[in-house]
Amino acid sequence: MITVFGSTGLDQIGTVPRLPKPGETVLGGVFATAPGGKGSNQALAARRAGSDVKHISAVGDDAFASSALELLRAGGVDLSGLKVSPGATAVAMIFVDAKGENCIAVLPGANGTVTAADADAALGELPPGSVVMLQQEIPQAATERALDLARERGLVSILNTAPYLDSTPSVAHKASILVANETEFQLLSGRGLDELDAAMLDWSAKHDQTVIVTLGGDGAKAATKGALFHVAAMPIEPVDTVGAGDTFCGYLAAGLDAGLELKAAMKRAAVAASLACLKPGAQPAIPMAAEVETALGWIA
Numbered sequence: 690m691i692t693v694f695g696s697t698g699l700d701q702i703g704t705v706p707r708l709p710k711p712g713e714t715v716l717g718g719v720f721a722t723a724p725g726g727k728g729s730n731q732a733l734a735a736r737r738a739g740s741d742v743k744h745i746s747a748v749g750d751d752a753f754a755s756s757a758l759e760l761l762r763a764g765g766v767d768l769s770g771l772k773v774s775p776g777a778t779a780v781a782m783i784f785v786d787a788k789g790e791n792c793i794a795v796l797p798g799a800n801g802t803v804t805a806a807d808a809d810a811a812l813g814e815l816p817p818g819s820v821v822m823l824q825q826e827i828p829q830a831a832t833e834r835a836l837d838l839a840r841e842r843g844l845v846s847i848l849n850t851a852p853y854l855d856s857t858p859s860v861a862h863k864a865s866i867l868v869a870n871e872t873e874f875q876l877l878s879g880r881g882l883d884e885l886d887a888a889m890l891d892w893s894a895k896h897d898q899t900v901i902v903t904l905g906g907d908g909a910k911a912a913t914k915g916a917l918f919h920v921a922a923m924p925i926e927p928v929d930t931v932g933a934g935d936t937f938c939g940y941l942a943a944g945l946d947a948g949l950e951l952k953a954a955m956k957r958a959a960v961a962a963s964l965a966c967l968k969p970g971a972q973p974a975i976p977m978a979a980e981v982e983t984a985l986g987w988i989a
Contacts, residue, residue: 690740690741690742690743690767690819690946691732691735691740691741691742691743691819691820691821691822691942691943691946692742692743692745692811692812692815692819692820692821692822693728693729693731693732693735693742693743693744693745693746693821693822693823694728694745694746694803694807694808694811694812694821694822694823694827694831694832694835695726695727695728695729695731695732695744695745695746695822695823695824695826695827695832696726696727696728696729696746696779696797696800696824696826696827697724697726697728697729697744697746697747697748697757697758697761697771697778697779697799697800698724698725698726698729698757698778698779698780698781698795698798698800698826699722699723699724699725699726699753699756699757699778699779699780699781700722700723700724700725700780700781700783700931700970700971700972701720701722701780701781701782701783702720702721702722702723702783702784702785702931702969702970703718703719703720703782703783703784703785704718704719704720704721704784704785704786704929704969705717705718705784705785705786705787706718706786706787707786707787708784708786708790708791708792709784721969721970722756723970723971723972723973724756724757724758724759724760724761724971724972725757725781725932725971725972726746726757726779726781726800726826727824727825727826727849727851727852727935728744728746728822728824728826728827729744729746729757729758729761729972730932730935730936730939730971730972730975731822731824731849731935731938731939731942732744732761732766732822732939733760733761733764733766733939733972733975734935734936734938734939734940734943734961734975735822735939735940735942735943735946736761736764736765736766736939737764737939737975737976737977737978738939738940738943738944738957738961738978738981739943739947739978740942740943740946740947741767742766742767743766743767743769743770743811744761744766744767744768744770744771745770745771745803745807745811746770746771746772746800746803746827747771747772747773747774747799747800747802747803747807747827748771748772748773748774748778748779748799749773749774749775749776749777749778749779749798749799750773750774750775750776751776751777751778753777753778753780754773754778757778757779758771760972760973770810770811772802772803772807773799774799774802776798776799777796777798777799778798778799779795779796779797779798779799779800779826780795780796780798781793781794781795781796782794782795782796783931785929785931785969788927789927789928789929789930789966790930791929791930791931793931795826795852797826797827800826800827801827801828803827803828803831804828804830804831805830805831805833805834807831808831808832808834808835808838809834809838811835812835812838812839812842812844813838813842815842815844817842817843817844818843818844818845819844819845820844820845820847820942820945820946821835821839821844821845821846821847822846822847822849822938822939822942823835823836823846823847823848823849823864824848824849824851824938825848825849825850825851825852825853825854825857826852829854829856829860832848832860833859833860833863836848836860836863836864837863839863839864839865840863844865845865845866845945846863846864846865846866847864847865847866847868847938847941847942847945848860848861848863848864848866848867848868849868849869849934849935849938850867850868850869850873850874850877851869851870851873851934853869853872853873853876853877857873857876857877858877861877862895862896862898864898865898865899866898866899866900866901866941866945867892867898867899867900867901868901868902868903868934868937868938868941869900869901869902869903870902870903870904870905870934871885871902871903871904871905874888874889874900874902877892878891878892885902885910886910886912886917889902889910889911889912889917890912890915890917892912893912893913893914893915894915899911899912899913899951900912900913901941901955903934903937903962904922905922905930905933906922906924906925906927907921907922908920908921908922908959909922909937909955909958909959911951911952911955913951918952920952920955920956920959921956921959922959922960922962922963923959923960923963923964923984925963925966925967927966927967928966928967928968928969929966929968929969929970929974930966931969931970931971931974932965932970932971932972932974932975933962933963933965933966934962935971935975936958936961936962936964936965936974936975936976937958937959937961937962938958939958939961939975940954940957940958940961940962940981941954941955941957941958944957944958956985957981957985960981960984960985961975961976961981963984964976964980964981964984
């Protein structure tokens with residue numbers, strides 16, 4: 690089983706002709722809501738990939754909570770570790786333009802009530818080798834405690850460095866596997882894209898850690914044990930890139946949980962992330978395992 694320790698929320702999505710500049714109003718487009726939150730997205734992706742998944746998170750006692758949990762419940766994600774906190778469920782306010790690019794503001798709500806004690810309760814009894822997935826949309830003290838517990842107990846921890854925080858450099862080295870996008874890894878390593886390969890290898894060696902950098906339409910790279918390799922994404926015309934990174938992380942965790950080698954797990958995750966860009970929204974766009982296997986057959 691994969692344990693996801695992270696955020697839950699409701700996405701409020703405006704599809705607009707183009708992203709507004711500061712102080713500008715853009716007229717036109719459509720509005721929709723969908724379950725979201727990086728933790729929930731990754732939990733659902735891992736579940737749709739075929740793994741048993743337990744999601745540890747928090748929602749508010751408001752009307753948005755049931756909507757935020759709808760697809761997790763329908764998908765069979767274990768929510769027995771979920772807590773309900775007084776106040777608002779987290780909300781992400783998202784604009785997506787005609788090219789599929791997006792900008793997002795997250796209002797954390799109940800996600801801010803997740804604590805280090807919740808990490809103790811969630812991870813304290815997991816057997817060695819269990820996969821734990823984390824992001825950075827809950828208080829960093831809780832995420833750091835989960836990473837420390839994972840090390841102590843011999844768990845396989847996957848940390849997605851999104852959203853990037855000032856405190857990210859102080860915790861990033863604690864994970865077994867680090868997943869960052871190009872911008873996040875540049876901030877973390879302090880080195881430019883022209884040095885990406887060397888920076889990844891140096892970071893991996895220094896911290897004895899597997900480092901994965903997602904490259905959007907160019908797939909993803911990994912540095913581990915002195916080796917560097919690349920997996921390709923599918924050639925697509927994206928409709929909406931929201932949630933693609935979370936789909937990658939969830940499918941990666943599921944692949945590793947199923948015993949796949951790292952490169953095979955990454956290839957499957959990159960294809961799943963590509964497919965997620967072909968539909969609007971985050972959770973509604975996460976592909977099922979059968980869709981990913983079919984696509985892998987096409988590009989094999």
